[in-house]
Amino acid sequence: MCLAVPGRVVEKKGELGKVDFGDGTLREVDLSLVEVEVGQYVIVHAGFAIQVLDEEEARESLRLWREILSQG
């Protein structure tokens, strides 16, 4: 129930938007809790976007992990 899934915002109309979950599923999502632009990824839970995913941070954490792991 707390399951939240990432998807990409493909359309925005006021507080509502369409989010693409990657498997061909488009769903109407309430975007009122986030500041988001079309093209960005959001985390969606129970029909509401609860955060905008930071792509830069995603890349950075993968890089950081490799660094930590190589230090052993």
Next chain:
Amino acid sequence: MFRFRDRETAGRIVEGLRRMSLNLFLMHVCGTHQDTLVRHGLDRLLEPCGIKIRQGPGCPVCVTTEREIEEALLLARRGKTVATFGDMVGVPTESGSLAGLRGEGADVRVVYGIRDAVALAERTGKEVVFLAIGFETTAPSTAVTLLRKPPPNFSVLCCHRYIPPAIRALLELGETRIQGLIEPGHVSTVIGTRAYEEIAREYRIPQVVAGFEPLDLLMGVYLLARMISRGEVGVVNEYTRSVRPEGNVKALRVMEEVFEPVDVPWRGFPVIPRSGMALRREFEEYDARKRYEDELRELEGKEFRPHPSCRCDRVLRGLLDPPECPLFGKVCTPRSPVGPCMVSSEGSCAIEYKYGRRA
């Protein structure tokens, strides 16, 4: 964008953990973490590294009390339309389940979220009660909806709960020696990492906020194990792509506007101070407990007990693995569940059963 599943990195993390020669007991409080752990067999990868992880009270359906479900059952019997999340309708109580009532003709609806419940109220004009469960991940959606003034035939039976007070309660109980906590990624997306810093200081406990891909969880465990073995205390954020120190400020603001903290019991726990979300007075008109006060009075003074052999209480306090329950997989299965941990897709028992580990 999100390559959080590659085997090579996973192997390197596990190798790194093995080299630390650990003997750790960790706890998380999230059904989705449990799903990732068991589905991908991470728990079995970690065991030989000396790491044991259990799920605590992190399943909203599971921690909802018998009394709260009885309230919903009573309202459904009295002709209200009760709308809620799918997992909730299957939870059995002494007097039945919402799914059972539906079979007897009551109007019980499964919805994906509160917006569907409001739409139902608008469409049917009937009295619709939304059984609102969930932690800080779900609560903002209830708050936003109430701020938008839904129709007067809509109300909320509010059973939302805050996670940090439950973590405190676990640590206070001290029944197990928890050496580190894996904090839930999506609750933390809303409340931020700062919420845990006070707990770290007060209880001297290392914590990591982790995401839900297999690599997120493995890396979270790695960062936590490293803190523990270095004797460090604090909060490390693994899930930086979603979790910020301050959380989602907008979501926190609407929650603050609509809810106030109250002392409530959780299944398996005594009353946990300031762990429940009650609707503030300004939203009284949408509060099912106020609107149907007279009808609900019938439940006053009654005691509701779970099935005497059900061990959900101990599972939720992290004292037991599901197969250790004598009912698991025999008397209690997803088809005929005895307790909520076998009903909810976020319950430890249902997850263990689903991935074929049936005692």
